[in-house]
Amino acid sequence: MIVSKFGGSSVADADQIKKVKAILENDDRRRIAVVSAPGKRTREDEKITDLLYKCNKLVQNGQTCRPVFNEISKRFIQIAQKLKIDDARLSERLDDIRCMIDAGRGADYAASRGEYLSALVISEYLGWEFLDAEEAIVINQDSTVNESTYERLKEKLDPEKRYVIPGFYGETEQGVLKTFTRGGSDITGSIVARAVGAELYENWTDVSGIYRADPRIVENAEVIPVISYKEVRELSDVGASVFHEEAIAPIYSAGIPINVRNTNRPEDPGTMIVREEESTWPIGVSARGGLSRIRLRKLMFFKKYGMRHALLTMLHIFGIRPCYSLFGIDSIVWFFDSRMASESVCQAMCDRLSKEFGLDAISVDHGHAILGVVGGNIEGSGAYLKVLEGLREKGVETTFVNCGSSEASMLIGIKEEQTAEAVKAAYSSLF
Ligand code: ASP
Numbered sequence: 001m002i003v004s005k006f007g008g009s010s011v012a013d014a015d016q017i018k019k020v021k022a023i024l025e026n027d028d029r030r031r032i033a034v035v036s037a038p039g040k041r042t043r044e045d046e047k048i049t050d051l052l053y054k055c056n057k058l059v060q061n062g063q064t065c066r067p068v069f070n071e072i073s074k075r076f077i078q079i080a081q082k083l084k085i086d087d088a089r090l091s092e093r094l095d096d097i098r099c100m101i102d103a104g105r106g107a108d109y110a111a112s113r114g115e116y117l118s119a120l121v122i123s124e125y126l127g128w129e130f131l132d133a134e135e136a137i138v139i140n141q142d143s144t145v146n147e148s149t150y151e152r153l154k155e156k157l158d159p160e161k162r163y164v165i166p167g168f169y170g171e172t173e174q175g176v177l178k179t180f181t182r183g184g185s186d187i188t189g190s191i192v193a194r195a196v197g198a199e200l201y202e203n204w205t206d207v208s209g210i211y212r213a214d215p216r217i218v219e220n221a222e223v224i225p226v227i228s229y230k231e232v233r234e235l236s237d238v239g240a241s242v243f244h245e246e247a248i249a250p251i252y253s254a255g256i257p258i259n260v261r262n263t264n265r266p267e268d269p270g271t272m273i274v275r276e277e278e279s280t281w282p283i284g285v286s287a288r289g290g291l292s293r294i295r296l297r298k299l300m301f302f303k304k305y306g307m308r309h310a311l312l313t314m315l316h317i318f319g320i321r322p323c324y325s326l327f328g329i330d331s332i333v334w335f336f337d338s339r340m341a342s343e344s345v346c347q348a349m350c351d352r353l354s355k356e357f358g359l360d361a362i363s364v365d366h367g368h369a370i371l372g373v374v375g376g377n378i379e380g381s382g383a384y385l386k387v388l389e390g391l392r393e394k395g396v397e398t399t400f401v402n403c404g405s406s407e408a409s410m411l412i413g414i415k416e417e418q419t420a421e422a423v424k425a426a427y428s429s430l431f
Contacts, residue, residue, distance in 0.1 A: 001159075002029045003198045005167065005189030008039020008047055009206035010263035011118055013075075014082030019263050021126060023204065026266075031162045032196065034189040035122055037114025038075060048072055048114040049168075049182075055101050056110040065110075069098045076117055083125045090121065108169065108179045115166035115185065123164035131156055131163050137170025137191060139178045145191055145250055146173060153195035165192060186244035190251045190258075201251065201258045203243060208262040209271030210235065210242045212284040213427045217420050221427065224284055225269070228277040231284075231375045234409040238372030239288035243273065282383050283375030285426040289416040291323070291368040292338040292346070293399075296353065297331040297361045308332065311353065318349040324370060324411070326400055330360075333400070335413075338366055368399065369416040373426055374409045383430060384410045390429030396422045 006020050024030045037048040051072050055065030073094045080087040094117070101110045116132070123130035136153045138146035149170070157163060167185025172178050180187050186203060193201035207215075209223035210232065227235070229248045236245040242260060251258070252275070261270035294315075301307055311332065315322065320341050322334035341349065346364040354362050373387050384403050387410070391398060399413030414422045 001031050001196055001198050002027065002200045002202055003032045003034065003189060003193040003196065004030050004202040004204060005034040005185060006036065006263065007185065007203070007205045008036040008049070010039075010204050011035055011122065012038045012041045012045075014079050016263065017079065017083060017122060017125060019266070020122065020204070023263065023266050024126065029199070030202075031159075032157070032192055032198075033122065033126075033128070033164045034167045034185060034192055035115065035118050035164060036167050036185040037118050038079070046071075048075065048118075049111055052101075052110045052114050053107060055098075056107045059102055059104055065098065065101050069094075069101065072114075073098075076121065080121055083121070085121065085124045090117075093117070093120070109177050111179050112166070112169035112177060115168045119164045119166035126162070126164065128162040128164050131165045133166050133169050133188060134171045134177060136165075137188065139170045139172055139180065141172065143178075143180055143246075145187070148173075149191055150195045153192060157196060159196075181244075181246070183241070183244045184246075186247035187250065190247045190249075190256075193256050194250045194254050197254070198256055201256050203258055203260045204263045205242065205260060206262060206264060207242065207260075208265055208268040209260050210240065210273075210284070212431055213423050214240070214286065217423045218427045222431065223268075224271050226272045226274060226277050227283055227375070228279075228408075229273060229275050230408050231277070231279070232273050234372065234374045234406060235284050235286055237288070238286045238370055238374070238409075238411070240284070240286040248273075279376045281376040281381055282373050282378065282430050285371065285373050285387075285423055285430065287369050287371045287414070287419045287423050289369035289419055290338050291335045291370065291416070292341070292364055292366045293368050294320075294322070294334045294336070294364050295331065295362070296359050298357065298359045299330050301330060301357070301359075302327075302332075307357075311357065314353055314356065315349065318345055318352075320345075320349065324402075326402070335368060335370065367416045369414050369419045369422075371412040371414050371419075371422045371426060372409050373412070373430070376408075378403060378407065378410045386429045387412070387426045390425040391422060394421050394425040396425055 039047045054068050058065045138149045167188035169179045211221045213221045215221045233245045255275040258273040322336045324335040326333040350362045402411040
């Protein structure tokens, strides 16, 4: 059996949903479809999920969500009419949902309704069963998947039937509706694939696979034919957004291959993500921007056991969770997502740390990015030397080099404004 997940762009309107039908009907092994909420139809368009979060914001601010929700209703009704399915029942459901959002059911409930409605409409169009994710997918408080999910899904899914399941949400053990993080329908697809022991998990999107570099930066960048689970996680951690990095965990032990495919070009083979793949040369480059840097220094400070931990605890109090760290004999550098703290929070954090720990120096600056070179035998192949040489030739300034914390990637600190040059230089020195 094949489990096929369709992302937001694949179900953005009726014409896209017709393509989904053709794909599903083209291979009898495709028996379960996991769907996202309708995404953008054009670059300027808004995703249904974003509109739903907006609805919840309005309600939080004491207003009705009606004006924004009307846009959502219009889109779903238009899809239903074009697909010639019953729009009267859908209208009733839309009204009920609007009332619930207005009544203050919260962000997770609101956001989940995009997937819920999408799956309802698509199941009706295909004539497949609808299975609500709330009935089967149990999400722990830390957003990991509760093991009971797999048994529940097996119980609910009759192998003789075909199903459409909404992605992105489930419920907690206490029965409260909960979503995964953004893009989380990929995780639902993995969970379902593992539960039914699928031979393949297809992930249908609007690009023909995972590229060696962002094609908006590197024209004619190649698609990666085969990549390992580990490499895809590393690549998404440094900004490549095709596949959710948390979606690997559910299928890791089962080793189910994932095929990233293009709904608009179903003839393209896409990228295969497999458990083991020994590449001897890097397979891709990507960069993640929007980072700020904390640098602090104090003589002999780290001789005392537990000081790093104490500093980190203090950062957490200010809502800062660093994503990269570098340690020196008397210093530490942390990078964090700039959205985590405003300028005034950064200032307050510096003052507090300085006072509390008697630091010699502490500063925060912004506009950083991290370039990741992923795959292959990074240390042994000498690839990292080529990349550094390429960056130097193009005048890209580097703030740090980390080669060795993972055998499958090398990370290089750069200035955010030089991201495009850095990606281009790394790509052309490797491929
Ligand atoms: N609709 C959700 C989002 O936009 C989840 C998903 O598409 O995977 O993040």
